[in-house]
Amino acid sequence: MQVIKVKDYAEMSEKACEWFVGKLKEMETPVLGLATGSTPEGLYDHLIQKYKDGEISFQDVKTFNLDEYIGLAGDNPNSYRYFMNEKLFNNIDIKQENTFVPNGVATDLEKECTDYEQLIKDAGGIDIQLLGIGSNGHIGFNEPGAKFDGRTHIENLAQATIDANARFFDSMDDVPKQAVTMGIGSIIESKEILLLASGENKADAIAGVIDGELTEALPASILKQHPRVTIIADEAALAKVK
Template identity: 60%
Template sequence: MEIIRANNYDELSAKACELVLQQVQTARNSVVGLATGSTPEGLYQKLIEAYQNGQVSFKDLTTFNLDEYAGLRGDDPNSYRYYMNDKLFNHIDLPQNQAFLPNGNAADLAKECRDYDKQIRDAGYIDLQILGLGLNGHIGFNEPGTPFDSRTHVVELDDTTREANARFFPSKDDVPHQALTMGIGTIMESSQIVLLASGEKKADAVSKLVHGELTEAIPSSILQKHQHVTIIGDEEALSRI
C-alpha cells in the first residue's frame, strides 16, 4: 500500500488527477472506476481542466461508477448519475454510452446488479478504481458486515451513512434507504485502486483501513490485501497513521 501525503485538498486532487491521466494516456481505451461524494470533486475539476487544455481525450475511455441510490431517476439532482453529468461527464468528450452507473430506477434491481457486474467483466475489468471512504469505513456503499466476496448488490444504507449524506438532500428523510453498489469482490478485481481521503473527520477511518484488523466490520480493511493500492490523503486525514 502506497501512501501519498498531500499538503492540502488541492494537492490531493492534483495527485489523483496525475494518476488518472497516467492511466488514460498509457492506454486510451482504459476502464476507470469512479466515485461520488465530495472528496473526488476536485479531481473531476482537474480532469476537466486537463481536457480543456488539450492534454487528454476521453473518447475511448469507459467508466463505471461505484454506486447509485435506489428509486431515483437519473435526472433527479440527488442521483449519482446527475452528479456525474454535472461534475464531469457534461464537460469532457467521454461518450455517454461509455459512462456506466447502476440504474437505481430499474424495475428489477437484483437483475440490474447482475447485469452491471457482467458489463464490467465484458469491458475487461477496471484498470483503475477511484474510491472515497465512508466515516464507518465503507467503500462504495458497502456497509460494515458486507462479505468481502460480494458482487454488485442492493444494500440497506446505515443510518449513519444516510445522516452523513443528508447534506446533499433537503432533509435526512429524503435520503433513500437503499442503494446499488459494486460489491467488495467486484472492487477488488480492479488492477489498481486509488483511495482519496480529506479532512480530520476521516482520520479514524483511514487509520483503521491502514493499521486496523482485517475484518468485514471495516469494509475498507480489505484493501490491505490488494496488490496495488494508493491512498492519497491530506494532512488531516492522514494525521493518525
C-alpha cells in the first residue's frame, strides 16, 4: 500500500490526475472503475482539461461506476448517471455506449446486479478502480458489515450515509434509502486501486485502513489485502494515522 500525502483537496486532485494520466498512457484499452461524490470532482475537472489540451483521449476507454441510487432514473439530477455525464462524460471524447452505471430503476434489480457483474467480466475486468471512502469506512455503498466476498447487490444504506447525502436533496424524505452497488468482492478484483480522501471527517476511516485491523466493520480495510493500492490523502484525512 502506497500512501501519498498532500496538503489539501486541490493538491490531492492534481496529484490524482498525474497518477491517472500516467496509467492511462500505459494502456491501449483501459477499463476504469469510477466513483461519484465530491471527492473525485476535482480529479474529473483536471482530466477534462488534460483532454482539452490534447494530452489524453478516452476514445478506447470503458468505464464502470461503483453504484447508483435505487429509484432514480438517469435523467434525475441526483442520480449518479446524471452526475457522471455532467462532471465527466459529456466533456470528453468517450463513447457513451462504453460508459456503464447500474440502472437504479430496472424492473428486475436482482437481474441488473448479475448483468452488471457479467458486463465487467466481458470487458476483461477493471484495470484501475477509483474509490472514495465514507466517514464510516464504506467503499462504493458497501456499508459496515458488508461481506468481503460480496458481488454487485442491493444495499440498504446506513443512516450515516443517508444523513451525509441529505444535503443534495430537497428533503429527508427524498433521500434514497437503497442503492445498487458493486460488492467488495467485485471491487477487490480490480487490478489496481486508487483511493482518494480529503478532510478531517475521513481521518478515522483512513487511520483504520492504514493502521487498523482487517474487519468487515470497516469495509475499506479490505484494501490491506490488495497488492496494488495507492492512497492519495490530504493532511486532514491523514491526521490520525500513526
